[in-house]
Amino acid sequence: MMGAERAMNNRKWKTWAAAIVTAAVILVSAAGIDYSGLEYFSASMAGEVFKGLTRPDWGFFYDGSGEDLVSLLLLTVGIAFLGTAIATVLALPFTLISSSNLWRTCPWVAKIGKFILNVLRAFPELVYAIIFVRMVGPGPFAGVLAIGVHQIGMLGKLYTEEMEAMDEGPVEAMTAVGAGFWQNMFFARVPQLMPIYSSLSLNHFEIAVRSASTLGLVGAGGIGAPLIFAIQARKWDRVSIILIGVVIAVFAIDTLAGVIRKKLR
Numbered sequence: 001m002m003g004a005e006r007a008m009n010n011r012k013w014k015t016w017a018a019a020i021v022t023a024a025v026i027l028v029s030a031a032g033i034d035y036s037g038l039e040y041f042s043a044s045m046a047g048e049v050f051k052g053l054t055r056p057d058w059g060f061f062y063d064g065s066g067e068d069l070v071s072l073l074l075l076t077v078g079i080a081f082l083g084t085a086i087a088t089v090l091a092l093p094f095t096l097i098s099s100s101n102l103w104r105t106c107p108w109v110a111k112i113g114k115f116i117l118n119v120l121r122a123f124p125e126l127v128y129a130i131i132f133v134r135m136v137g138p139g140p141f142a143g144v145l146a147i148g149v150h151q152i153g154m155l156g157k158l159y160t161e162e163m164e165a166m167d168e169g170p171v172e173a174m175t176a177v178g179a180g181f182w183q184n185m186f187f188a189r190v191p192q193l194m195p196i197y198s199s200l201s202l203n204h205f206e207i208a209v210r211s212a213s214t215l216g217l218v219g220a221g222g223i224g225a226p227l228i229f230a231i232q233a234r235k236w237d238r239v240s241i242i243l244i245g246v247v248i249a250v251f252a253i254d255t256l257a258g259v260i261r262k263k264l265r
Contacts, residue, residue, distance in 0.1 A: 052236020053243075060241050067226075069245045076222035077249065079140050079215070080208035083147025087155050088201045090148070094156040099163040114160065121153025125211045129220035140221030147208050147215075158200050159193075166192050195264045202257045209253055213246050 062070040096102060098113030128146035136142050170188040179187070216224025223242060230238035 048234075049236050052234075053240040055237050056241035056244055057235070057237040058241065060238055061245075069223075069241060072223045072226060073245050073249050075140060076212045076216075076224075077209055077253070079143040079220075079222055080147060080205060080212040082144045083212070084151055084201060084205040084208045086144070086148040087151030087204070088197075091152050091155040091159055094152065095159040095163055098156060098160040101164050101168070114157075117153045117156040117160070119153070120149060121157060123150070125150045125208075126214060126218060129215045129218050133219045138219035138221075143212060143215040143220035143222055146220055147212060150211075151204055151208060155200060155204055159197055162193055162196050162200075163189070198264050199261050202261055206250070206254055206257050209250055 060069050062068045065071075094113055094117055098110050098117055100107060100110040103109045125146045128149050129142055132142035132145045136145070166189065170192070171184050174184050174188050212222050212224075213227075214224050216222040216226070217228050219225065223246060227239065227242045230236075230242065
């Protein structure tokens with residue numbers, strides 16, 4: 001009885017300690033924020049922004065020019081799809097290198113593979129986009145490369161974790177009857193992992209669509225460039241229709257991906 005009470009008291013102290021530390025971090029963070037910009041706040045400007053956002057520029061929705069909302073959203077989705085597709089394919093070799101259960105006799109190989117994946121996913125897509133815009137020039141190709149390189153690191157990590165956590169029973173059974181490495185891979189591991197890998201790729205395609213929406217800010221194609229131009233020009237009606245389009249596109253892709261994931265289970 002005393003032990004249970006002591007354990008409960010310890011949990012309470014830990015809860016209070018965590019709450020105090022969290023509150024302290026919030027207060028310190030709030031104190032470090034520069035609030036001087038509030039002096040430039042203008043109620044009339046805020047009203048102008050709100051008024052523009054409530055009156056979307058429907059003329060920008062589609063006009064057949066290739067520079068309208070529908071065309072740019074399709075381009076954004078295309079950048080995300082190609083980047084994710086490239087990452088899905090290239091993440092598989094990194095998974096083979098990084099999975100420790102495939103390198104029991106040479107564990108350093110898996111450590112090197114995981115280090116490479118850590119490096120690849122350490123930088124956000126926007127940083128990669130800036131680099132690739134310098135390398136290959138502005139446009140959608142730079143966006144595809146930025147999404148692809150970052151997603152290799154992300155998907156490679158997730159694929160590796162699933163490979164290491166899988167049930168080794170079928171592999172051991174096939175090994176017992178003389179199956180080799182690649183036979184085990186295609187007939188024991190792939191059937192277990194393929195539905196999981198497909199679901200992970202779909203999930204990261206959704207994430208890539210959101211990321212691709214911002215890459216145009218640095219010249220890597222997509223809807224980001226028209227959005228930042230509209231904000232700079234204070235065309236709030238144009239900003240409104242772009243934001244509405246992005247929300248609808250993301251919602252539609254999330255819904256479609258959810259249906260596909262259910263089919264894969």
